[in-house]
Amino acid sequence: MQALLFFPGVFYLVMMPILLISWLGFFRQDADMSKEEKRMSLIVLAIATLLWPIVLPFAYLELLSKFKRAAKTDRAYKKLLETIVTNSQLC
Numbered sequence: 001m002q003a004l005l006f007f008p009g010v011f012y013l014v015m016m017p018i019l020l021i022s023w024l025g026f027f028r029q030d031a032d033m034s035k036e037e038k039r040m041s042l043i044v045l046a047i048a049t050l051l052w053p054i055v056l057p058f059a060y061l062e063l064l065s066k067f068k069r070a071a072k073t074d075r076a077y078k079k080l081l082e083t084i085v086t087n088s089q090l091c
Contacts, residue, residue: 012053020049
């Protein structure tokens with residue numbers, strides 16, 4: 001029973017600094033933020049790091065949704081381009 005609680009706890013504690021370091025790297029790359037935005041972003045970053053088992057799946061779902069929208073738009077543009085090319089060849 002203790003192992004069932006120990007291994008997820010260790011995994012949680014190991015992942016926290018890894019995610020914090022990577023998210024902090026993304027945060028530091030953005031140079032267009034004001035001091036107020038940076039302060040709020042650091043607070044959100046700290047909360048997200050503590051609650052990563054909840055935040056990470058939602059962030060993944062958001063990225064997946066953006067990817068699907070982009071792929072759908074790409075297919076629509078390709079279809080439109082094919083239609084234009086086909087119509088121009090008929091004339």
